[in-house]
Amino acid sequence: MTGTPAQKDKSPFQTAAQRKATREAKREAVLLAAVRMFNERGFHATSLDDVATSLGVSKPTIYHYLGNKDQVLLECVSIGLSQLQDAAEAARARPGKGIDRLRFFLERYAQVNMEDFGRCVIRTGEQLLSPESAARFREKKRAIDDALRALIEEGIADGSVATQDPRLLGFTLAGALNWPARWFDPTGPLTREEAARRMVDILCTGFAPR
Amino acid sequence: MTGTPAQKDKSPFQTAAQRKATREAKREAVLLAAVRMFNERGFHATSLDDVATSLGVSKPTIYHYLGNKDQVLLECVSIGLSQLQDAAEAARARPGKGIDRLRFFLERYAQVNMEDFGRCVIRTGEQLLSPESAARFREKKRAIDDALRALIEEGIADGSVATQDPRLLGFTLAGALNWPARWFDPTGPLTREEAARRMVDILCTGFAPR
DNA sequence: AATGCAATATACCCGATAGTAGATTTTTTG
DNA sequence: CAAAAAATCTACTATCGGGTATATTGCATT
Structure with missing residues (x-):
């Protein structure tokens, strides 16, 4: 049995469906972080830089998942x-x-x-x-x-x-x-x-x- | 009876009390204009320039009556x-x-x-x-x-x-x-x-x- | 291996607006 | 009337933050 790999789903190589799912998960993480900050500090008092930083990423990453504020x-x-x-x-x-x-x-x-x-x-x-x-x-x-x-x-x-x-x-x-x-x-x-x-x-x- | 003027309170010369009252009236006019715009357009969407313009004055006038936004x-x-x-x-x-x-x-x-x-x-x-x-x-x-x-x-x-x-x-x-x-x-x-x-x-x- | 796309970063631009400096005009008062 | 005080203006500065241009990295597909 040469082929079948021991790792089931911890492989770093994702299928197309998995990639789509992680993308969606990231999008949702952005929204959750954003909504919490909006609720806490207000919309105008929350910059997308703040949201990005709270997720440990940079602002353009947010724009990669969502069009604008x-x-x-x-x-x-x-x-x-x-x-x-x-x-x-x-x-x-x-x-x-x-x-x-x-x-x-x-x-x-x-x-x-x-x-x-x-x-x-x-x-x-x-x-x-x-x-x-x-x-x-x-x-x-x-x-x-x-x-x-x-x-x-x-x-x-x-x-x-x-x-x-x-x-x-x-x-x-x-x-x-x-x-x-x-x-x-x-x-x-x-x-x-x-x-x-x-x-x-x-x-x-x-x-x-x- | 030399002194008593015919005009009662339309004289352009105001007493100290009247001056204080008109100042207060102006202050209140600013607040009323401001609160209406805040309610309508939101606080952040209302600049003090907007408020001033709606009253036909300029921004520093507002700062003359109220310290800041x-x-x-x-x-x-x-x-x-x-x-x-x-x-x-x-x-x-x-x-x-x-x-x-x-x-x-x-x-x-x-x-x-x-x-x-x-x-x-x-x-x-x-x-x-x-x-x-x-x-x-x-x-x-x-x-x-x-x-x-x-x-x-x-x-x-x-x-x-x-x-x-x-x-x-x-x-x-x-x-x-x-x-x-x-x-x-x-x-x-x-x-x-x-x-x-x-x-x-x-x-x-x-x-x-x- | 080569090409291409997804993900992410750095560094920048630009517009809006809070707030100020200083001049000017008007009113009050001595 | 002169001097002082109040009211108001024009023009400016400074900052913040949304949004973008562009480079980099690395997996993925052929």
């Missing part, structure tokens, strides 16, 4: 928004009354907003992006809003959700559950799941005694 | 925060059950967040300010948070507010009522007062049917 930010918020979109679809696919599906969505929504990419969605003002990127950003946020509105309407239709003004209810719920992007501290007393659950409870029953 | 922003958020502080004190001074005082505060709080300086408070990340200014900013925000918490606790004490977790209730309410800083449009269908009232209603009773 605007694209880096757009990618980051797009990841966060697709997580929210996934949550919406999962809620949509659930059985149960409208209120249950709504609560399911709201919990996930809150949880995403406590994670790196979700936080970035909330903290990123449209002004930070180029006009074209901002348009795509708005579009995707709009889809999330619509999904939330639809869940509310379904709840109203089956009598499990009570409100005078679905639009305003949507804004109110979203606002309450966006805010953890600013205050939640994962090293604090609550887990993401627990914090999300309790917030949704509060929103569901209100603060007046029943 | 950091101070301009700090002044803006300080105005917003003092409006919130006023709301807290007014609520504190009210008669009635805890829940009524809390609702009073929350409505004002929401209204402030739909106005120029309040919006700026919400939209300003601490990273935009110098470390020293950021510390003062945090301090003042902290005071508002504490006031909200205190009102909640009073409601709990007299049985008019129901919650398992006052801290989280505070965050949830604040988040919901901060969010209008991002979405509220004064040219839209609702007045500030009406929007605030409805949001507080939603938060008070929740979205589950009673």
